[in-house]
Amino acid sequence: MNFNLPTYFTVTERFMRYVGIDTQSDPTSKTYPSTARQKTLGKLLVKELLEIGIADAHLDEFGYVYATIPANTDKLNVPVICFCSHMDTSPDCSGENVKPIIHKNYNGTDLVLPDDHTQVLKMDEHPDLKNQIGNDIITASGTTLLGADNKAGVAEIMDACYQLVNNPQIKHGTIKILFTPDEEIGRGVDKVDIQKLGAYAGYTMDGESAGNMENETFSADGVRLIINGVSSHPGFAKGKMESAIKIASIIVAMLPFELSPENTEGMEGFIHPVGINGHVEQATIDFIIRDFDADKLTRYANEIGEIADEVLEDFPGSGYELQIQEQYRNMKQVLDQHPEIVEYGMEAIKRAGLDAKLCSIRGGTDGSRLSFMGLPCPNIFAGEHAFHSKQEWVSVQDMQKAVETILHLSAIWEEKA
Known part of the structure; x- marks a missing residue:
């Protein structure tokens, strides 16, 4: 009409x-x-x-x-x-x-x-x-x-x-x-x-x-990585302290650049740390992960976990928890x-x-x-x-x-x- x-x-x-x-x-x-x-x-x-x-x-x-x-x-x-x-x-x-x-x-x-x-x-x-x-x-x-x-x-x-x-x-x-x-x-x-x-x-x-x-x-998930370190008095920390803050920093530094927002475009997805909070005993890294193919979000979450596993090999007293929340599809x-x-x-x-x-x-x-x-x-x-x-x-x-x-x-x- x-x-x-x-x-x-x-x-x-x-x-x-x-x-x-x-x-x-x-x-x-x-x-x-x-x-x-x-x-x-x-x-x-x-x-x-x-x-x-x-x-x-x-x-x-x-x-x-x-x-x-x-x-x-x-x-x-x-x-x-x-x-x-x-x-x-x-x-x-x-x-x-x-x-x-x-x-x-x-x-x-x-x-x-x-x-x-x-x-x-x-x-x-x-x-x-x-x-x-x-x-x-x-x-x-x-x-x-x-x-x-x-x-x-x-x-x-x-x-x-x-x-x-x-x-x-x-x-x-x-x-x-x-x-x-x-x-x-x-x-x-x-x-x-x-x-x-x-x-x-x-x-x-x-x-x-x-x-x-x-x-x-995009399909989108939020990922929270909670790192549990080992606290100690800094004056007597040798061989004891495992700082969750430092562990978090190492993990972020090891994220693959090819999967970062600043290095992706078009139909490429990414892993993006959006916040770090914490102290020696516990630190939290919040990520958003994005891709047009929802199946790849599982791969990205696994990638974060694999990096954490690798880093924590050098910190035997520490551990982590990975929480995943669906955002949209x-x-x-x-x-x-x-x-x-x-x-x-x-x-x-x-x-x-x-x-x-x-x-x-x-x-x-x-x-x-x-x-x-x-x-x-x-x-x-x-x-x-x-x-x-x-x-x-x-x-x-x-x-x-x-x-x-x-x-x-x-x-x-x-x-x-």
Whole structure:
């Protein structure tokens, strides 16, 4: 079905409003959501959804925003679809007092951020800028991240809600909206109510370059290596002390460089130590292990254990324990069983006038876990770049294309029913 695309987008004004709210998540917190400030954005989104005319919009106790756009078609068999983005920003870089700046009509020259002149966006370091000549680029001021990851996706879905409600000629089935907290710390769907959503297919709006769609993610495990050493008074330690701190240091130094994040790319997996804590008697090393092939995660965990065995041969009084926790799995395993979900997404991107490109992502999204919870969920571009950094940026025009993609995708599911 053809329909007139919107001539007025609200995505930019929404985005500029949302990034001003600090929503950093906190991996050390035990609460849901991990920070109360995420609910500040959630309450604003509910207010705006209600103003749009979406009557059931609400924020639950865990910080999730749910809403429903009712079907406006006579067809009774249109599958329910869901659009999802996360509200939190990364704890890796400050998200407090974000000052967004729109750089109008980008001409290809370096963008020097005003509050820290050492923060410079250069085309050779941000290759997608070559596709943005004449577009309007949004950055932060140089002292914080921007929050395009994933407030670009939030703003795009919100604008699409506005457009769908105000353009009834776009026929669609029932559409569910889900905004999640704590995605950046791996808890984005811990408390989601899949039955409340009741959707057949989902789409996260959390990808990078315009036109890209991701149907494949890493599979991921967390590994904790607990080293039990031998403590002794340092003045009388000869022949007695076996420092767990030193043992941990040796183990980290022996990790294979060919399996490190800084030496892998494409479809290659890695072993990555992300934290060391402890004292002489006991030390802990936390790892993340990643690969597109879940079977290789067992190999990587075994590799850590084999290195520990080798090192501890020189420390006969010491031992270790290896703990493995599943984090998420490659969503392609599920999406391949429902090929139309990806096919319709690619068609929507093409109808938005973009070159559709199917990609794999060296990471995970809420969609990784949602797919294994019964909601197959690929990831569509949101236009965000340089995630988790002071040089994070997004273009106005890419966000508008994402809105168009959501509208086309909503219509395609109705057409195909």
